[in-house]
Amino acid sequence: MITIPLILLAFGAAPLPLEAPTVPVTMPAYATASAATTSMPMSIARDPADSLYKAAREALANGDYSRAATLFHDVAAQYPESALIPDAMYYEAFARYRSGESSDLQAARDILASLHSKYPSYRGRSDASALATRVCGALAQQGDASCAAQISREAQSTVGSSSQSSRNCSDEDDDRAAALNALLQMDSDRAMPILEKVLARRDACSAPLRRKAVFLVSQKQTPQTVDVLLRIAQNDPDPEVRGQAVFWLSQVPGDRTVQVLSDMLRTSSDPNIRDKAIFALSQNKSPRALELLRQYATEASAPKDLRSKAIFWLGQDHSAGSDAFMQSLYSKLTDPELKEKALFALSQEHEGDNGAWLLDLAKRQSEPLEMRKKALFYAGQGGATTAQIASFYDALPPGEMREQAVFVLSQRNDKAALDKLISIARTDKDPDVRKRAIFWLGQSHDPRAVQFLQELIEK
Numbered sequence: 001m002i003t004i005p006l007i008l009l010a011f012g013a014a015p016l017p018l019e020a021p022t023v024p025v026t027m028p029a030y031a032t033a034s035a036a037t038t039s040m041p042m043s044i045a046r047d048p049a050d051s052l053y054k055a056a057r058e059a060l061a062n063g064d065y066s067r068a069a070t071l072f073h074d075v076a077a078q079y080p081e082s083a084l085i086p087d088a089m090y091y092e093a094f095a096r097y098r099s100g101e102s103s104d105l106q107a108a109r110d111i112l113a114s115l116h117s118k119y120p121s122y123r124g125r126s127d128a129s130a131l132a133t134r135v136c137g138a139l140a141q142q143g144d145a146s147c148a149a150q151i152s153r154e155a156q157s158t159v160g161s162s163s164q165s166s167r168n169c170s171d172e173d174d175d176r177a178a179a180l181n182a183l184l185q186m187d188s189d190r191a192m193p194i195l196e197k198v199l200a201r202r203d204a205c206s207a208p209l210r211r212k213a214v215f216l217v218s219q220k221q222t223p224q225t226v227d228v229l230l231r232i233a234q235n236d237p238d239p240e241v242r243g244q245a246v247f248w249l250s251q252v253p254g255d256r257t258v259q260v261l262s263d264m265l266r267t268s269s270d271p272n273i274r275d276k277a278i279f280a281l282s283q284n285k286s287p288r289a290l291e292l293l294r295q296y297a298t299e300a301s302a303p304k305d306l307r308s309k310a311i312f313w314l315g316q317d318h319s320a321g322s323d324a325f326m327q328s329l330y331s332k333l334t335d336p337e338l339k340e341k342a343l344f345a346l347s348q349e350h351e352g353d354n355g356a357w358l359l360d361l362a363k364r365q366s367e368p369l370e371m372r373k374k375a376l377f378y379a380g381q382g383g384a385t386t387a388q389i390a391s392f393y394d395a396l397p398p399g400e401m402r403e404q405a406v407f408v409l410s411q412r413n414d415k416a417a418l419d420k421l422i423s424i425a426r427t428d429k430d431p432d433v434r435k436r437a438i439f440w441l442g443q444s445h446d447p448r449a450v451q452f453l454q455e456l457i458e459k
Helices: 033-038 050-061 065-078 085-099 102-118 125-141 145-159 173-185 188-200 204-220 225-235 239-249 255-267 271-283 287-298 304-314 322-332 336-347 354-363 369-381 386-395 400-410 415-427 431-442 447-458
Strands: none
Touching: 050 065, 050 085, 065 085, 085 102, 085 125, 102 125, 125 145, 125 173, 173 204, 188 204, 188 225, 204 225, 204 239, 225 239, 225 255, 239 255, 239 271, 255 271, 255 287, 271 287, 271 304, 287 304, 287 322, 304 322, 304 336, 322 336, 322 354, 336 354, 336 369, 354 369, 354 386, 369 386, 369 400, 386 400, 386 415, 400 415, 400 431, 415 431, 415 447, 431 447
């Protein structure tokens, strides 16, 4: 089965990379060097430290964190009156944080403390505060007791109640999110109680924090992990939080996880949860998960849309017996859309006899014409060789299937397919088929196709 990376930004669950401070005089931390050196406001361009600051930003953009930290440090050392000093301090701390060395992390912590003390009105203070939390989290992971205590206190602050009438939902969210991210560095016994308290909140403002907490819980792999994720999947008021809980269940190993996902698929009244349960089962590597997914795909009483998704994900499974299962499933299906899903799934496996099986299906007069055409198309997409398709074409009587075979040949980028199309355009007795072949040759940029068309015109 397809294995999804642990950190999936598409689900918005993983800790996000730290962004640059949102102050108008700087570019984002990951901006290109050219952008960093050409988009400065005029007031900054006249700053005496401008050239040095640009060189530091370029080093940062290129990932040369040691050089960037040195150059940002030199801004204040060489130009003590520069308006760029607060930004230079932030970026020096950021560069040292990215280096990850213990000495750099300690220096970054001191720089950010100095920035907060000397420039309390710094417009990037929320970003600096979030960076300070991440720096401390990294230090805690390296055994810094004071930082570990600080991270614990800050994470605990996320579980307090919030009044929507007294503050905007976005207030302090960066700091709290950074504190939760830092829990990833802490041992499970200390982190899990805090995370469970965050997940117990029900105010609307805490939904983004709960989404992040779901991911963190999934990484702790404790005996409570499955129970916590299951509870959130069933009871959280935010549909995105519920969906993420189901997804992260797929990353927790064990037979119990598989059974929980199967129960969700069969008993949940939330279509979104059932959809995600199918996906989660498809990502689980256990034979039991595969067996349950196959059972569901065969059940005529199951909702059509969910069966369709189960068939799709089974098509991504390339384990032993997957082709035989899908071929058998096709013969049991009655719905045309589901049958086509099965054909597509078979086209995803280029090994084995799928190509020959699809071509054999395309020959069956008992099958509806449209399904035979789809089988031929999918045979051309996976498994069948050009020689097999050419032989299939030669055995066909005049009609739509021959025209479909011409189209299938036109979609293959190999010399043998082009040779067959030229042969059809030259010699086939059916004028409609010859016209189809000539049309598709006109779409090719191969010199032999161009030469043939020129000969045909000049004949």
